[in-house]
Amino acid sequence: MATIMKAQSGMATRSKPYTYREPQSEFASNTKRIAAKVAIYGLLLLWTFIALFPIYWTITTSFKVAVDVTQGHLIPWVDYTPDWRGWRSIGLSPDTIFNTSTVREEFMKRFLNSAIMAIGASLLAVVLGSLAAYGLVRFDYKFAIWRNRDISFFFLSQLILPPVVLAMPFLVLYKELALLDTRIGLIVVYTLMVLPIVIWIMRDQFRGIPVELEQAALVDGCSTWGAFLRIVLPISLPGMVAAFILSVVLCWNEYFFAALLTSTNANTLPVMVASQTGSQGINWWSMAALSTAAIAPLAIVGIFLERYIVKGLTAGAVK
Amino acid sequence: MQTSTAAAHDTIAAHDIPEARRTAGKWLITLATIALAAIAILQGFYAAGQTDIGFSNWRPVLYAYLAWGVALGVGQVMIRGEGGKRALFVLPAILFTVAVVIFPTVAGLYIAFTDWNLASFEGRSFNGLANFWALMNDGYFWNALRNMAYYVLAVLVQYAIAFGLAMLLNAEIRARKFFRVAFLMPFMLSPVAVGWMVGKSLMEYRFGPAATLARFLGWENPAFFASPWIARFSIMAMDAWVWIPFVMILLLAGLQALPKEILEAAKVDGASPWRSFWQIIFPLMLPVSITAIIIRIIFQLKLADIVITVTSGGPGGATDTVSSFIFREYRDRSNVGYGTMVAEFYFILIALFVALLLWGSSRWMKRVTG
Numbered sequence: 001m002a003t004i005m006k007a008q009s010g011m012a013t014r015s016k017p018y019t020y021r022e023p024q025s026e027f028a029s030n031t032k033r034i035a036a037k038v039a040i041y042g043l044l045l046l047w048t049f050i051a052l053f054p055i056y057w058t059i060t061t062s063f064k065v066a067v068d069v070t071q072g073h074l075i076p077w078v079d080y081t082p083d084w085r086g087w088r089s090i091g092l093s094p095d096t097i098f099n100t101s102t103v104r105e106e107f108m109k110r111f112l113n114s115a116i117m118a119i120g121a122s123l124l125a126v127v128l129g130s131l132a133a134y135g136l137v138r139f140d141y142k143f144a145i146w147r148n149r150d151i152s153f154f155f156l157s158q159l160i161l162p163p164v165v166l167a168m169p170f171l172v173l174y175k176e177l178a179l180l181d182t183r184i185g186l187i188v189v190y191t192l193m194v195l196p197i198v199i200w201i202m203r204d205q206f207r208g209i210p211v212e213l214e215q216a217a218l219v220d221g222c223s224t225w226g227a228f229l230r231i232v233l234p235i236s237l238p239g240m241v242a243a244f245i246l247s248v249v250l251c252w253n254e255y256f257f258a259a260l261l262t263s264t265n266a267n268t269l270p271v272m273v274a275s276q277t278g279s280q281g282i283n284w285w286s287m288a289a290l291s292t293a294a295i296a297p298l299a300i301v302g303i304f305l306e307r308y309i310v311k312g313l314t315a316g317a318v319k
Numbered sequence: 320m321q322t323s324t325a326a327a328h329d330t331i332a333a334h335d336i337p338e339a340r341r342t343a344g345k346w347l348i349t350l351a352t353i354a355l356a357a358i359a360i361l362q363g364f365y366a367a368g369q370t371d372i373g374f375s376n377w378r379p380v381l382y383a384y385l386a387w388g389v390a391l392g393v394g395q396v397m398i399r400g401e402g403g404k405r406a407l408f409v410l411p412a413i414l415f416t417v418a419v420v421i422f423p424t425v426a427g428l429y430i431a432f433t434d435w436n437l438a439s440f441e442g443r444s445f446n447g448l449a450n451f452w453a454l455m456n457d458g459y460f461w462n463a464l465r466n467m468a469y470y471v472l473a474v475l476v477q478y479a480i481a482f483g484l485a486m487l488l489n490a491e492i493r494a495r496k497f498f499r500v501a502f503l504m505p506f507m508l509s510p511v512a513v514g515w516m517v518g519k520s521l522m523e524y525r526f527g528p529a530a531t532l533a534r535f536l537g538w539e540n541p542a543f544f545a546s547p548w549i550a551r552f553s554i555m556a557m558d559a560w561v562w563i564p565f566v567m568i569l570l571l572a573g574l575q576a577l578p579k580e581i582l583e584a585a586k587v588d589g590a591s592p593w594r595s596f597w598q599i600i601f602p603l604m605l606p607v608s609i610t611a612i613i614i615r616i617i618f619q620l621k622l623a624d625i626v627i628t629v630t631s632g633g634p635g636g637a638t639d640t641v642s643s644f645i646f647r648e649y650r651d652r653s654n655v656g657y658g659t660m661v662a663e664f665y666f667i668l669i670a671l672f673v674a675l676l677l678w679g680s681s682r683w684m685k686r687v688t689g
């Protein structure tokens with residue numbers, strides 16, 4: 001940082017930027033600039049390839065048959081003819097979609113479980129977390145020896161807690177509460193998992209709202225809660241959406257708790273995917289179809305709601 | 320943080336509350352507490368076989384806790400007025416977190432000191448420190464812990480790559496939005512699906528394109544999960560593939576927030592890109608970098624899903640993480656007591672480690688910026 005200070009003070013003395021350029025370097029700098037552009041786009045495309053190829057591979061593999069897999073074909077219609085076999089095996093191909101299929105029913109059940117749990121837990125976490133974050137930003141609390149700093153630390157420190165520590169106690173607890181293998185049980189666990197992140201994002205969001213807005217509302221006769229619900233909530237909606245979407249992503253992908261706390265009723269999609277990976281044959285097409293179906297919702301979320309995910313991830317990182 | 324007008328409001332409100340209302344509020348909380356305790360004790364006796372009256376499971380106690388929480392909130396408002404209404408903001412989250420963290424942690428400590436295997440008929444029995452001594456002599460655990468050190472160090476490599484990508488995205492380029500979405504995509508995917516997509520098919524020994532490419536490049540026997548270090552690198556590569564976007568997004572936000580004048584001035588001064596990076600951009604990015612690395616390390620300490628689905632810790636425990644080790648202890652050996660002891664011990668270790676990390680980084684930042 002000291003170097004910047006030096007750089008800054010150096011610049012202060014030489015306040016007028018000069019735009020002098022040596023004449024003979026015009027051509028050289030041009031080729032240099034083109035070379036830099038080529039390098040930048042080359043690297044960008046390389047990483048795009050790295051980031052997207054596994055996804056491309058999975059989607060195309062779901063349309064392959066055994067011989068295409070063993071011969072390492074890559075491009076549909078060019079070096080192999082797409083086939084619905086993978087999708088047929090999970091009952092989602094055009095010719096089987098209206099027939100009864102136990103695999104599809106199983107898949108749809110888990111898909112629904114995943115969706116309900118991810119959305120339910122995220123909603124609960126956003127409600128609890130937004131309220132707590134607002135309170136922590138705006139008021140001074142004192143519960144016994146606990147002040148705002150301690151309460152905030154208590155919430156955020158949950159982030160460190162590894163799932164393995166909670167898994168067994170939760171198993172015991174849920175057995176006693178008859179919550180094992182239920183959606184509501186997993187929703188509670190997931191809420192706990194994403195609550196620190198929601199509080200982190202929402203604290204950042206509420207800090208950006210000027211206090212004067214609420215003061216004006218209070219003067220106009222609003223109660224504390226009235227000011228929060230009518231004035232603050234609408235302004236902070238983008239932050240809440242960001243927190244919600246990030247929570248959905250994390251809950252949808254969660255595997256550890258789902259694998260340990262559910263068995264038949266409340267199973268989620270990642271558990272289904274994981275249970276299928278054990279088979280080491282080259283039955284790749286059905287695995288690929290299953291993986292594609294499992295990642296599709298979040299891939300779509302990623303494409304259309306990328307703005308909110310970025311907003312959620314970067315909350316509080318840049319002051 | 321405290322608003323002065325609100326504070327004035329508060330003192331007025333506290334005086335307005337009639338004595339009768341306060342007393343009623345106190346009674347409400349007291350009665351609710353007694354009711355909760357009574358139901359819990361009753362159920363405790365029933366579960367222990369002391370009485371015949373009770374519920375078939377503990378769920379009524381959960382409902383009683385919820386009712387108690389509501390009574391506590393109402394009581395707070397009755398006793399403290401405005402102050403109580405403010406407490407209502409943070410009370411639900413506190414009650415929730417306390418209920419779902421404190422109880423399991425305490426219960427976990429108890430389980431950790433028992434000999435409890437779900438597969439055996441004997442049920443659980445207290446065995447004191449036996450699990451702890453077993454842990455001290457368990458080579459697999461220490462091996463997993465050493466692996467965790469490697470995985471945490473790999474975060475620095477991820478950081479370096481992510482910094483490069485963030486610089487690329489921050490350059491003057493077209494279609495920035497497209498590249499950003501494409502780069503973010505791996506982060507959206509579930510690690511379990513990635514385990515299959517990359518680990519089990521792309522890097523498959525016989526037909527995977529990655530293996531084909533490796534053969535083409537001259538590696539005759541591209542087994543990505545056969546020898547310890549190559550397997551470890553493969554897991555690290557997959558983990559990096561998933562998590563680099565996260566670090567990259569944080570760093571990109573930092574780069575975009577840099578003061579433009581300083582960068583412009585450096586260019587005008589004729590500083591080479593290399594120099595201006597190390598002398599200006601990198602030092603200015605230190606706070607964001609530290610935040611990103613620390614968050615990333617905290618997540619890395621929980622690494623499990625990819626290892627569980629791809630290698631199950633093999634070959635010979637070379638890719639094992641502590642979490643995947645405990646997962647197998649629970650799942651395959653049903654060894655609940657011992658697994659929980661390992662988990663609690665690991666938790667204490669990482670809590671100390673993260674505390675040290677936070678303390679050290681804040682001190683270091685102070686020295687560098689101060």
